[in-house]
Amino acid sequence: NAGVTQTPKFQVLKTGQSMTLQCAQDMNHNSMYWYRQDPGMGLRLIYYSASEGTTDKGEVPNGYNVSRLNKREFSLRLESAAPSQTSVYFCASSGWGVRTDTQYFGPGTRLTVL
Amino acid sequence: QQPVQSPQAVILREGEDAVINCSSSKALYSVHWYRQKHGEAPIFLMILLKGGEQKGHDKISASFNEKKQQSSLYLTASQLSYSGTYFCGTEILGNTDKLIFGTGTRLQVFP
Numbered sequence: 619n620a621g622v623t624q625t626p627k628f629q630v631l632k633t634g635q636s637m638t639l640q641c642a643q644d645m646n647h648n649s650m651y652w653y654r655q656d657p658g659m660g661l662r663l664i665y666y667s668a669s670e671g672t673t674d675k676g677e678v679p680n681g682y683n684v685s686r687l688n689k690r691e692f693s694l695r696l697e698s699a700a701p702s703q704t705s706v707y708f709c710a711s712s713g714w715g716v717r718t719d720t721q722y723f724g725p726g727t728r729l730t731v732l
Numbered sequence: 733q734q735p736v737q738s739p740q741a742v743i744l745r746e747g748e749d750a751v752i753n754c755s756s757s758k759a760l761y762s763v764h765w766y767r768q769k770h771g772e773a774p775i776f777l778m779i780l781l782k783g784g785e786q787k788g789h790d791k792i793s794a795s796f797n798e799k800k801q802q803s804s805l806y807l808t809a810s811q812l813s814y815s816g817t818y819f820c821g822t823e824i825l826g827n828t829d830k831l832i833f834g835t836g837t838r839l840q841v842f843p
Contacts, residue, residue: 649829660734660819661774661833668829676830677733708773715829716764716821723773 620644622724624709630730631699639694639727641709649712650692651721652684654705661708667692668715699731733758735822737834744841749808752837754820756801763796763803764821764831774819778805807839815841
């Protein structure tokens with residue numbers, strides 16, 4: 619069991635470039651989440667997918683898009699990267715929502731936008 | 733909507749106790765606690781549900797005051813391994829399926 623995996627682990631982009639962050643889980647979880655973490659700001663929810671086929675905006679969705687490719691995979695796309703998107707991005711999954719389920723986090727992607 | 737955590741930082745010696753608080757302005761269904769070590773992913777510690785049910789760690793305890801929308805995490809007889817940043821995640825009533833996390837409390841335990 620790999621749990622939640624994320625690729626890449628590190629990435630440097632120039633302003634205006636695009637990229638997709640990949641996330642996959644092998645725990646047969648229904649719900650998946652994307653967070654960004656900035657110093658002093660905690661974890662802020664970007665988008666989430668409560669179940670396969672659905673996606674919803676979180677607290678800070680501007681500048682991002684997501685795709686729930688199948689039950690296992692949930693990708694995050696930056697169409698035109700900006701320096702303000704420099705952050706650590708975490709993907710997480712849970713069995714079904716958060717009501718009684720813990721979230722399992724991936725190792726993170728450290729993104730720098732120059 | 734982001735819950736407020738206090739204190740922002742705590743410094744302890746091994747064996748000392750600490751309390752971390754989490755307060756929300758919204759009515760909550762549950763509060764989750766996570767710990768994150770530097771450079772690593774957050775890991776789950778505990779869930780506290782409306783109605784009093786508690787799930788989680790047997791060496792760390794917590795409380796949830798539903799009327800005040802507040803939760804406290806109690807770390808007793810701290811160990812070096814307790815060092816890290818603690819986050820509360822809140823599930824807001826009527827806004828389920830997701831957590832809103834606080835800004836974190838950094839805990840450092842020294843020998």
